[in-house]
Amino acid sequence: MNLATLQPLINYLYIIASALFVIGLKMLNRADTARRGNLISGLGMAIAVVATCLLAGMEFQWVLVGMVVGSAIGAVAAYAVKMTSMPEMVGLFNGFGGLASMLVAWAEFHKWRVEGWETYFKLLPAGAPDSPLYSGVAIVFTAIVGAVTFSGSLVAFLKLAELMPGKPILFKGQQAANALIIVGAFAASAVVCHDPTAASAYAAFYAVMAIGLVLGVTSVIPIGGADMPVVISLLNSYSGVAAAAAGFIILNNVLIVAGALVGASGIILTKIMCKAMNRSLGNVLFSGFGSGATAGAGAAVTGEVKPISAADAYFVLEAARSVIFVPGYGMAVAQAQHAVRELGQMLEDNGADVKYCIHPVAGRMPGHMNVLLAEASVPYEQLVEPGDVNPLMPTVDVAVVIGANDVVNPAAKEDPSSPLYGMPIIDVDQARTCIVLKRSMKPGFAGVDNPLFFKPNTRMLFGDAKATVAQLAAEFKGA
Amino acid sequence: MMGLLFFIFVIAVFLGIELIAKVPSQLHTPLMSGSNAISGITIVGALVAAGLPQGGAWVTVLGVIAVAAAMINVVGGYLVTDRMLAMFKRKGGDKP
Numbered sequence: 057m058n059l060a061t062l063q064p065l066i067n068y069l070y071i072i073a074s075a076l077f078v079i080g081l082k083m084l085n086r087a088d089t090a091r092r093g094n095l096i097s098g099l100g101m102a103i104a105v106v107a108t109c110l111l112a113g114m115e116f117q118w119v120l121v122g123m124v125v126g127s128a129i130g131a132v133a134a135y136a137v138k139m140t141s142m143p144e145m146v147g148l149f150n151g152f153g154g155l156a157s158m159l160v161a162w163a164e165f166h167k168w169r170v171e172g173w174e175t176y177f178k179l180l181p182a183g184a185p186d187s188p189l190y191s192g193v194a195i196v197f198t199a200i201v202g203a204v205t206f207s208g209s210l211v212a213f214l215k216l217a218e219l220m221p222g223k224p225i226l227f228k229g230q231q232a233a234n235a236l237i238i239v240g241a242f243a244a245s246a247v248v249c250h251d252p253t254a255a256s257a258y259a260a261f262y263a264v265m266a267i268g269l270v271l272g273v274t275s276v277i278p279i280g281g282a283d284m285p286v287v288i289s290l291l292n293s294y295s296g297v298a299a300a301a302a303g304f305i306i307l308n309n310v311l312i313v314a315g316a317l318v319g320a321s322g323i324i325l326t327k328i329m330c331k332a333m334n335r336s337l338g339n340v341l342f343s344g345f346g347s348g349a350t351a352g353a354g355a356a357v358t359g360e361v362k363p364i365s366a367a368d369a370y371f372v373l374e375a376a377r378s379v380i381f382v383p384g385y386g387m388a389v390a391q392a393q394h395a396v397r398e399l400g401q402m403l404e405d406n407g408a409d410v411k412y413c414i415h416p417v418a419g420r421m422p423g424h425m426n427v428l429l430a431e432a433s434v435p436y437e438q439l440v441e442p443g444d445v446n447p448l449m450p451t452v453d454v455a456v457v458i459g460a461n462d463v464v465n466p467a468a469k470e471d472p473s474s475p476l477y478g479m480p481i482i483d484v485d486q487a488r489t490c491i492v493l494k495r496s497m498k499p500g501f502a503g504v505d506n507p508l509f510f511k512p513n514t515r516m517l518f519g520d521a522k523a524t525v526a527q528l529a530a531e532f533k534g535a
Numbered sequence: 536m537m538g539l540l541f542f543i544f545v546i547a548v549f550l551g552i553e554l555i556a557k558v559p560s561q562l563h564t565p566l567m568s569g570s571n572a573i574s575g576i577t578i579v580g581a582l583v584a585a586g587l588p589q590g591g592a593w594v595t596v597l598g599v600i601a602v603a604a605a606m607i608n609v610v611g612g613y614l615v616t617d618r619m620l621a622m623f624k625r626k627g628g629d630k631p
Contacts, residue, residue: 077573081554084566091620094569098613101576108579114586122585122599126606133607134614139622145615146568153574153608159601160580166597167590179589183536190537292567295574295608300544302580312540313547314576320551321570325563416560423563430622437625439561 062110069107070310076100077314081321087436104310139431140388143421144216147209147288150295154205157298158265161198164305165261168195169253181307191305192249196264198301200241203268204275205294211276212287216420222281231342234274241267279341282385282462284420286329286340293322325422332416334468334479359510361497366524369491369517370531376453376489378409380445382482383425384418386459386495390521396458397432399525402532408453412438413445413482415463446483455487457508459494459521465506490514493521565619572612578605 077100083093109116130149137145168176173188180191214220227233244267247260279287296318303311330337364372373379381400387393400410412434414425426439449455457464466485467474484490485508492514508514517524558566584590585598 077576078550078554081551081566081570081573084562084569085554085558087559087562087623088625090562090565090623091617094565094572094613094616094620097569097573101573101578101609101613104576104579105582108582109586111583111587113588114582115588116586118595118599119582119586119602122581122602123606126603127610129603130607130610130612131614134611134618137615139619142564142568142615142619145611146564146571149568149608149611149615150571150574152604152611153571153577156575156581156601156605156608157577159597159604160577160584163584163590163594163597163601164580167584167594170590170594175589179587181536185537289567292571292574295571299574299577302577304540304544306580306583307536307540308579309540309543311576311579312544314573316544316547317551317554318570318574320548321555321566324552324555325567328560328563414560416563421564422567423560423565426561427564427619427622430619430624433622433624435625436561436623441560 062112066107066110067309069103069110070308073100073104073107073310074313076103077317081317104314107310139427140391141217142427143284143288143419143424144213146421147212147216147291150288150291151206151209151213153295154202154209154291154298156202157295157302158199158202158206158268160302161195161202161305162261162265164191165195165199165248165252169258173253184307188252189249192252193245194301194304195252196245196248196261198298198305199261199265200245200268200271201294201298201301203265204272205291205298207269207272208276208287208294209272209291211273212284212291215276215281216284224280225277230274230278234271237267237271237274241271275341281420282417283333283340285417285422285424286326286333286337288421289322289325289329290337291322293319293326296320296322329417329422332480359507361509362515364491364515364517366517366519366527367531369515370528372489372491372515373403373408373454373456373528374406374532376403376408378452378454379403379411380449380452380455380484380487381410381412382455382457382460382464382484383412383414383429384458384460384463385420385424386461386493386521388419388424388428388459390459392458392522392525393428393432395522395525395529397429397434399529399532400434400438402529406532410438411440411445413440413442415442415460415482418460418463442480442482446486449483449486450488452487453489455484455490457484457490457492457494458525461494461506464508466508466511467506470507484508485511485514488513491517493517493519493524495520561623565616565623568612568619569616572609572616575605575609575612578602578609581605
């Protein structure tokens with residue numbers, strides 16, 4: 057059989073793959089169809105891979121090595137990762153996608169240099185623009201976005217895994233340096249595109265990749281730990297853009313469609329995260345929020361902190377008819393999700409209505425707390441969003457805040473001078489009683505004092521979140 | 536053809552925005568890691584570089600590394616998403 061006749065079949069398979077990605081993403085929108093949606097999208101990926109292997113002239117010995125090694129690493133990492141480490145793992149996987157796109161650009165550039173434009177052009181699909189400038193721009197753009205995704209994701213991974221400090225790293229003239237880097241990227245790109253076969257063009261191409269890698273690092277280091285949900289979503293978007301750009305190099309529809317879908321979904325998530333913090337994307341990316349520059353702003357908080365013992369907290373909870381848990385990053389750090397779920401179950405058995413209210417930016421990635429509570433088998437009907445709970449808050453007997461701080465800070469509503477002012481929060485201060493589990497009186501990530509701790513209906517329960525929750529559960533068992 | 540590709544790109548961006556805009560926050564993580572796995576579609580470009588003989592050995596080397604990196608993204612991304620979604624349960628414990 058003449059393999060060249062397979063081209064129409066390959067095109068149809070790419071169309072099917074693109075459709076499966078769309079259907080899969082659609083099904084990821086609902087909890088009861090999400091798992092099947094992910095499978096369908098995976099099936100689309102498998103079809104795209106098979107279709108590509110049908111290309112005329114493919115040789116498989118090295119391809120198989122790459123596929124086996126990559127699959128093995130991916131599978132082991134996916135099964136070994138703990139749920140609390142999910143943010144950094146997602147970031148790392150994302151980085152490898154960016155790396156692959158950068159390498160695809162490099163390989164195409166090299167192929168072009170070796171074969172010359174005439175031959176390279178014939179390798180492109182029929183109908184390709186006979187324009188070295190077009191191909192050059194596509195290659196350079198893919199290389200830069202891929203490189204930024206790769207190194208940016210690596211820095212995000214290191215920060216989230218706490219292998220490097222999570223707080224923003226700022227230096228003098230940082231924004232000027234970034235601007236200079238971007239100018240350099242344009243200059244090097246211009247050299248490559250002007251005459252891609254010239255001797256200087258290869259050096260310029262190395263420069264393009266190097267600049268992309270540096271830019272990824274310099275744009276993520278000034279961003280603090282609590283802003284990571286934004287960064288992770290944004291890098292996710294970049295990896296989609298890089299894949300789509302690679303599609304423009306080899307003129308392949310499935311790359312363009314899938315890449316565009318990911319790029320768009322990443323941007324939407326980024327927007328949701330920014331909105332949940334009432335900050336613009338520019339502010340998140342460039343301000344070095346929480347670096348100390350903003351700390352100390354806001355009205356000084358005065359009042360009395362009222363500590364409570366676990367035994368007394370038990371009596372408050374025992375009498376409660378409705379309880380809302382508000383988890384934050386502190387719950388992830390203390391790995392307290394199972395203990396929290398156990399306590400929640402006991403409260404339910406005691407006749408209370410138990411809900412878990414999760415702020416969109418709680419934790420280190422979008423939906424971080426949802427995953428942890430799901431791991432502890434909290435049914436997803438019990439997870440509620442702030443907008444649905446806040447109006448009912450005055451009727452709630454007890455709000456239990458576990459390792460959350462800035463997302464429950466009433467200064468966001470009451471104090472226009474606070475850096476948090478305007479951020480939508482969970483109104484735990486409106487509940488009849490609010491119990492805050494906290495290790496110490498240290499302010500949260502934003503470095504802003506929290507007037508919640510000084511409210512008359514707030515009680516502070518100091519200690520490690522997991523130990524404290526377990527203690528409360530033990531009181532219930534003993535009763 | 537170029538015009539057509541840009542057209543496809545723009546339509547796909549709008550489609551993506553429509554698809555994602557109303558996702559509930561409890562699904563943000565699986566959605567992110569699921570779409571992250573889709574960005575591994577760059578595997579197609581990597582396979583072309585690694586599998587076709589044109590360009591010589593260096594193109595094959597770059598292509599094979601790209602295939603491995605993309606496969607980490609694809610396999611890891613899908614498996615980790617499936618692991619997370621397997622934990623999302625309704626009340627009573629029946630899996631969706």
